[in-house]
Amino acid sequence: MNTKTLLYIVKRILLAIFTVWVVITVTFFVMHAVPGGPFVGEKATTPAVQAAMEAKYGLDKPLLEQYGTYLKDIVTKFDFGPSLKQRGRMVVDIIMDGMKTSLKLGLIAAVIAALIGIVLGAVAALRRNKFIDRVIMVITTAFVSMPSFIIGSLLLLCFSLLLHWFPANGAASGGLVLPIITLALYPMAYITRLTRSSMLDVLGQDYIRTARAKGVSGTKVIFGHALKNSLIPVLTYFGPMLAYIVTGSLVVEQIFAVPGIGRQFVSSITNRDYPMIMGTTIILAALIVVMNLVTDILYKVVDPRITLE
Amino acid sequence: MQKKKFTFHVDLDSFIPASDAEKEYLVQMRPSSTFFKDGVKRLYKNKVAFVSFIIIVLITLSSIILPMIWPYSYEDQLGVRPGKPVDSSYNNLKPFEYGKTEEAMIEAGESVFPHVFGTDASGRDYFIRVIYGTRISLAVGFFASIIVLLIGTVIGSISGYFGGKVDLIIMRIVDIIYSLPDMLMVILLSTVLKMTLAPAIEGTPLASIGSNIISLFIVFALLYWVSMSRLIRGQILSLREQEYVLSARATGAKGSWIIRKHLIPNCISVVIISAALQIPSAIFTESYLSFLGLGVNAPMPSLGSLASQALNGLASYPYRLVIPAIMISLIVLSLNLFGDGLRDAFDPKLNG
C-alpha cells in the first residue's frame, strides 16, 4: 500500500471522527430544544434520579458547560447517562444489550442480501432480456418499492399468522427468520439491479472485447474480467445498505417484537426517554459512519484508479 | 483498359448522368424532431411508464375527489355522538358489514352507505381513512419534493455559478450533511419538533395542517436538499463551459441573466427526472415516520400510521394492514416506474 492510499485513509478517518462529533453536537443541542431539557422527564422523576442528574450534568449550569460535560463523558467513559424510564439502568448498558441481537440480525441480513443479490444480478445481466431477466427485474422492482414495514407486516401476516410456519415473536426460537428476510429483501433487490446494470456496462467495455480477442473462454471472461470490475460500484452501496438495515431494524424489530436496539429506540421515543434517544442516535450514527468509512477504504483498495478528492 | 464480359440488358440511356432529384430520391433520411418531442414519443411508447402514469393520475384524482363526496369523514367516530351514550355497534365492522344500529336503520327504510373496507376499532369508516391517508401521503410527498427542489436548485445554482470560496463553503456543508445518517437525524428532529412545534403554532393557520406535517417539511427542508443541489451544481458547472455562455458574457450580460436564460433551461430535464424520483422517496420517509408514530397527528390518517395501527388486530382483521400496504406499494411503485420511464425517455446519455 503506497503513501497516497495511506494519506487517503487518514483523511477519511479524520472526516469520520469529525462527522461523529457533529452528530453528537447536533443531537445535544437539538434535544435541548425540548422544554425542560433532555435530562428532565415531563413528570417528576424520583428525587434520587433528579439529584444524580443535577450532580452529573449540572442542569443549572450554562448550556455550553453541560455540553462539554456530556461530550467528555461520552468520549472518555462511554457514558451516555441514565435512562429516564428504566430506573437504575445506564443508557449504554441498555444499548449494548440490545446490540447483541440487532447485530446478529443485521449482519446475517446483509450477507444474504449481498450474496443473493450479486448472483441474481449477474444472472440477469448474462441472460439479458430473456425470460429470467424479466422475471428478476419485475420482482426486484416490486421489492424496491415496498417499505420495510410493509414487507415485514405482510410476511408476518402470511407466514406467521396464517401459515404458522414461524413464530410471531422475535425472541422465540426461529423467530429471527422472518425479520432477517424482511431486512434483506430491499437491499437484495437493490443489489441485484445494481449488479445487473454494472455488469451490463462492463460487458460492453473495450477490455472485455480484448479479453475475448485473446482467446479467453466465455466463463473466464465473465468471472475473471467482468465480475471484478462489475462489483466495484456494488461495493459503494454497502455503506448505504448498512444504514438502511439500521433504520429498517427499527420498524422490523417493532413488528416482530425482537428484543433489539431498534425496539428500544422506538419505545424510548414513545416514552420520551431522552437520554436513551440521544444515546441511541449517537451510537447508531457512529456505527453508520464507521461502516461508510470501511466501505470507502475498501473501495479505494479494490479499484486502483480511484484518486483522492 | 479492360475487357468487360457481361450479359446484361443495357439501356444506353442508363448511362446518362443522374439528376440531383434522382439522387435525392435514393436517400430517405429519418425525420428529425426536437429533443422534447422525441422524448415524449419515447415515453408514450413505454407501456409500463404509461400505465404507471395512469395509475398515479387515478389515485391522485380519487384522493382529491372522493373525500369531498363520500358520506363518511375520516375522523368521525360513528358511534360517538355528543349527548348520547357510546354506540359500539359501529366498531370493527368487516367490509360491507353493517352494525346493529345500522341494520335497524335499514329496516326502518333509511339507506345506509356501505362501509367498503369496514370500520376501525373506533367506529371510523376505513375506506375513507385509507383514501384520506393516501391524500396526505401524496401531498406530503409532492410538497416535500418541491421544497427540496427549490432549496436544492437555489443553493446549487449559487454554488455552481459563483464558484470559488462560496462554492467551497457550500460544498463542505453539503458534505457534512450528506455524511450524517439521514434517518436518524430525521427521527431526532421529528421527535423534538413534535414537542416544540405544537405549542408554537397553536392559534396560527398552520395549526390546521398539523404540527407533525410541518415538522416533516422542516426536516426535509433541512436535510434532503443536498443531493439535488449537488446535481444542479454539476449541471451548471458543465454548462458553464459551453460556448454560448462565453458569448453571452462577451455581450455584457449580467450574472443572474446568464443563469436564468441559458443555464437553467438546459438542466430542466435532469432536474425534472430527479424531482420525479424524489416524490416516492419522500412518501417512503413519511410513511416510515408515521409508522413509528412520528408522522401526522391523530386522528389524521396516514398510510403508514394505518399500517402500524393494523398490527394490533392483525390476526382478526388482516385486511386493515393489507389495504394500506397495497396502496403505498402501488403509489411508490408507479412513481418509481414512471420516473424510470421519464429518465429512459429524456436522458440523452442513455440513448445510443
Add this chain to the structure above:
Amino acid sequence: MALLEVNHLQTSFFTDAGEVKAVNDVSFTLDRGKVLGIVGESGSGKSVTAYSIMQILAGTGKIVGGSVKLDGQELVGAGEKVMKTVRGNKISIIFQDPMTSLNPTYTIGHQLMEAIMLHTNRNRQQAHDRAIEMLRLVNVNDPEKRMKQYPYEHSGGMRQRVMIAMALACEPDILIADEPTTALDVTIQAQILELMGQLQKELGMAIIMITHDLGVVAQMCDEVIVMYAGSICEQGTADEIFYNPCHEYTKGLMRSIPTADTAGTKLQPISGTPIDLLNMPAGCPFAPRCDNAMKICIHHCAERMTINKAHAAACWMNVKKGMESGEIVVESTEEGGDDRG
C-alpha cells in the same frame, strides 16, 4: 493457397429498429507476410469485417452468410472451441482506443501472461520471461517494473505498445490492427507504425490494417480494399489504387488528400453524409454523393469488375469509359448485351 480467404461474407446486426447490414458481400484473400489495408469511413463496415473474421461481434451481430477460411480451415460455424484456439494465437487483433482496451483492475503483467499461458505450454515463470521479452520487442523500457503496474499509470502510446506485445506474444499468423493509431498523437503514430512495420518484417506475419488514413495505407500496405456502406468498392495493389483509382468513391478520397501540388487551393471533400444502413436504397450506395452518378447507378449496384490482374472495382463509370473508348462494345437493349473486346 492463401493464408486467409474471405468469400461473400455477410454480417448483420439485428436491432430494435431493424436489420443493419454492416457487411454486405465482402470477398478478399490475404497471403502470408503481406499487408492488406482496409480503408473506409466510419460505418463502412471495415471493423465489423475484422470482428467477423475473429467472431468477436458484440451483442446482436451475426454472420449471416459467406465463408472465412484460415489456412484452408473454415471458421464460420466452426464453434467456440475452435475459435478459442484461433483468437490471440493464430489471428490477433489490436484495437483503436488503447485507453479503454486494457482491463483497469489487472496489472499489465497479468494481462500479458494470461495471453501467453492460454495458448502456449509455458509455466508462470516462463510466461513471465516471455512477457518481458515481448515488452522489449515493442520498445517498452524498464519492462520488469512495468509488469507490476496498472494500465492507468501509462500513456496512450505505451498502452498501445502493450496491446501489440499482447497480440504478438503467441506469434500469430495474422495481426489485425483496427485503427491502431487514430487515438494517438501524430509523433506517437509514426513510432507505432514504424514498430509494426519492423515487427512485420522480423516475424513474417501478415497484417490487416484497418484505417481511414490514406497516409498510413500508402506507407504500409501492399494491397488495399476500399469499403463503403458495407461493400467493397474497389480492391487492388496500393499502387493501382493510388495511381489509378477506378471507383468514384476512391477517386473522391484521393482528391480530398491535400498534396504539395494542391497547396493554396480549396480542399475537396466528398459532399453529403454517409448512408443510413437501416434504409439501404437499391442501387449503388454511393450514388447520392457521387458527382458522376448515372441513371443506372440509381437502380442497379455495379458488380465487381476486373480491371486488371491486380485490380477490381464495382463502378459503372468503368463501363462507360470502356464504351467511350471502344473497348467494350454493347448491343442495344432488344437483343441483350454481349461484348466483344
